[in-house]
Structures are given as C-alpha cells and as structure tokens.
Amino acid sequence: MITVENLTKVYGSTVAVDHVSFAVRPGVVTGFLGPNGAGKTTTMRMMLGLDRPSDGSVSFDGRSYAQLGAPLRHVGALLDAKWVHPNRSARSHLxxxxxxxxxxxxRVDDVLGMVGLTEVAGKRAGGFSLGMSQRLGxxxxxxxxxxxxxFDEPVNGLDPEGIVWIRNFMKQLAAQGRTVLVSSHLLTExxxxADHVVVIGRGRIIADCSIGEFTSSARQTVRVRSPQLQQLGDLLVHNGIGVRADDRVDGPPAIVVDGATTEQVGDLAARNAITLHELSSQTASLEEVFMTMTADSVEYRAPHG
Known part of the structure; x- marks a missing residue:
C-alpha cells in the first residue's frame, strides 16, 4: 500500500504540489489523472525519492523509499522509458x-519474456522504438x-495491440494483490x-473515488432534432429547461437539452403537436467529465478562433 500524506513541493514562488494526500490500495489499478502541469510527475518523483518534498511524506507499507533495502524488490517504477544507456543491450541493462x-x-530472461522482448534482448536499447522502450521499462x-x-504514461508509443496487452498486464498485476498506480492522459483507456482514480489539478487533489463514482458524475443530456426546432426550443426555455445548440458540425441542426428527461421533452412536444425526428438520451464521456472537473486547473489553453 502507498500512503501519501500532506505532500508539498515548492519551487521558489511556485507551488507545484500543494498538500496532497491519498492512498493507493493493493488489488486494484489506481489511475492518476490530471492536465499537463498538474503535478502528477512531480508527485511520482517525490514518491520515489528523486525529488525532495518541501513538506509531507510518502510510505510504502509504512516505510519511505529510502528506508527500503534492495528497493527494486519492493517498488518497481517506469517514469521515463528512455532512461537507459543507449549502447547497452536490453539484457545488459536488466x-x-x-x-x-x-x-x-x-530473472532477467523471465521479465524479457514477460514483456515480449526476448527476440531483441541482445540489441542496443538506443535503437529501440518508443513502444519497445516502454516494454523495456x-x-x-x-x-x-x-x-x-x-507507471507514468506506460502506453506511450504502443500500437493498439500493445495498449490492450498492457491494459491486461496491469489488471493481472492488481489481481495478484499488487499495488498499481498509473498516470495517463488517455482517459478512455x-x-x-482503472478501478479507482485520483485526479489532480494545479497541484491539488480534485477527486479521489472509484471509476464508477467518477463516471456517474457525468451529466445526462437529451439531443433533439425536429423540423420545428425553434418552436420546441422556445417552449423548453419557457418551461425553465436549459437549451443549447448542438455543436456537432455534421448532420442536420439539433439542440441539446439540460435538466430534462427524454420523456419530459417528448411529452411537451406531443402536447404542442411538434414533430420529432430524434429524441435521444446522452451521457457525457469520461473526457467531458474530466474536462469539466479540471476546467479551472489547466495551465495552458489553446487560443480560440
């Protein structure tokens, strides 16, 4: 089990990680999510003693990383897939x-077989693709x-088959009772x-919950198409129901209704003899939930227009 307590990192006047506390439990895959600059990598580096915290502590089953004898027997980490001497072979590195x-x-040959690198074990790591480097990591x-x-962004550079493989690999590790923490920007993945997620933004914890609880916070909306779209929209607004234009660029015009069910919209349309061509319930994607939750925590934004 990993226990993070009040972890803080300050660089001059910048607070990169701000009194972060969470626990990573064995037997589940915990996703560590956050926009760029949120503090994910800094937090993981402090967990492994690569950066010194300004305050707070991290323990692995009650001991800090520095207190672990033969630490690779207790904690394994992949933070930078290219952290390997380019002239060493995969086998020599391991x-x-x-x-x-x-x-x-x-054990070296065991893990090479485990990640599918047996056939290239004697080749220089400097010549590996990013996907192969991830496997070596x-x-x-x-x-x-x-x-x-x-694991920090472990699917970077992997093809679809490799992504599925590592997904199953991490699930197997958790099923064996191991403690697995993985950061990623691939939210659908x-x-x-993940079974549990810890979401961080601007160095602070935004959410710490099961993946089910995280996705259940998704907003329910209703998408409507009708040849009498303006009339229906006016009726919905008159009844205190939120309406906005669908932002899809393809297909016929539609509106998105917030705060009403398909039954309520359909009944209102029927009472007013409004023809409907589409009436569908929609749930915000994991990406939309994440973007909404971290909207105030994004460090850099693309310009509009």
Missing part, C-alpha cells in the same frame, strides 16, 4: 539492475517482482483499466 539489488540473473519495473508498481 542484468545491471538485477545485480544492483541482489536479484538472480535468471516495464521489464525493469518488474525485475525485482515488487508488490508496488508506479483509463476507464477500461
């Missing part, structure tokens, strides 16, 4: 890591057969992978 923590050499994280795993 043998070096194994030797540094007193891990048997035979996963092998390095697994070298000590640790109970706790931290996280909805298929």
């Amino acid at each position: 043998r070096w890591l194994a030797a540094s923590n007193g891990i048997a050499r035979r 996963l092998a390095a994280a697994m070298i000590g057969d640790p109970a706790v795993l931290l 996280m909805s298929l992978t």
Whole structure:
C-alpha cells in the first residue's frame, strides 16, 4: 500500500504540489489523472525519492523509499522509458539492475519474456522504438517482482495491440494483490483499466473515488432534432429547461437539452403537436467529465478562433 500524506513541493514562488494526500490500495489499478502541469510527475518523483518534498511524506507499507533495502524488490517504477544507456543491450541493462539489488540473473530472461522482448534482448536499447522502450521499462519495473508498481504514461508509443496487452498486464498485476498506480492522459483507456482514480489539478487533489463514482458524475443530456426546432426550443426555455445548440458540425441542426428527461421533452412536444425526428438520451464521456472537473486547473489553453 502507498500512503501519501500532506505532500508539498515548492519551487521558489511556485507551488507545484500543494498538500496532497491519498492512498493507493493493493488489488486494484489506481489511475492518476490530471492536465499537463498538474503535478502528477512531480508527485511520482517525490514518491520515489528523486525529488525532495518541501513538506509531507510518502510510505510504502509504512516505510519511505529510502528506508527500503534492495528497493527494486519492493517498488518497481517506469517514469521515463528512455532512461537507459543507449549502447547497452536490453539484457545488459536488466542484468545491471538485477545485480544492483541482489536479484538472480535468471530473472532477467523471465521479465524479457514477460514483456515480449526476448527476440531483441541482445540489441542496443538506443535503437529501440518508443513502444519497445516502454516494454523495456516495464521489464525493469518488474525485475525485482515488487508488490508496488508506479507507471507514468506506460502506453506511450504502443500500437493498439500493445495498449490492450498492457491494459491486461496491469489488471493481472492488481489481481495478484499488487499495488498499481498509473498516470495517463488517455482517459478512455483509463476507464477500461482503472478501478479507482485520483485526479489532480494545479497541484491539488480534485477527486479521489472509484471509476464508477467518477463516471456517474457525468451529466445526462437529451439531443433533439425536429423540423420545428425553434418552436420546441422556445417552449423548453419557457418551461425553465436549459437549451443549447448542438455543436456537432455534421448532420442536420439539433439542440441539446439540460435538466430534462427524454420523456419530459417528448411529452411537451406531443402536447404542442411538434414533430420529432430524434429524441435521444446522452451521457457525457469520461473526457467531458474530466474536462469539466479540471476546467479551472489547466495551465495552458489553446487560443480560440
């Protein structure tokens, strides 16, 4: 189990991580989400002792990373897939890591097979694609057969088959009772992978809940098409129901209704002899929920127009 308590990191006048507290429990995949600049990587670096916190602490089953003897046997991490000497082969890189923590050499071939790199084990890591480097990083994280795993954007550079593979890989690790924390900007992928999410924005925790609770906060709307769209829209507004134009650029004009069910919209249209060509209930996607939740926490925005 990972316990993060009051974790803070200040650079001059900038507060990168602001009194963050959360727990990552074994047996589930926990997604660590947030916009660019939210503090995800800084938090993970502090967890591993790569950056010194200004305040707060992180413990792995009650001990800090610095207190772990042979830490690769307890905590495995993938923060930077390209963190490997380019002239070393994949096998040599893993043998070096194994030797540094007193891990048997035979484990190297085990993890190479685990991530599908056996056939390229003797090739220079500097010539690997980003996807292959990600797999090597996963092998390095697994070298000590640790109970706790931290992955930062582990599907970067992987093709669709590789993404499905790593999704199942992380689920298997959690099913074995391991503690798995994974950061990602691929929200749809996280909805298929994570059991729990911790959302951070501008260095502060915005949400800490199950994936079901996170997605259940999605707004329900009703999409309507009608040859009498203006008349229907006026009626809905007159009845105190929110209406806005559908922002889709393709297809015929439509409106989106907030705060009413399909039954309420249909009944109102029927009472006023309004023809409907479409009446459908919609749920905001995970991306829309995330964007709404982190709207005030985005550091950089694209210009409009």
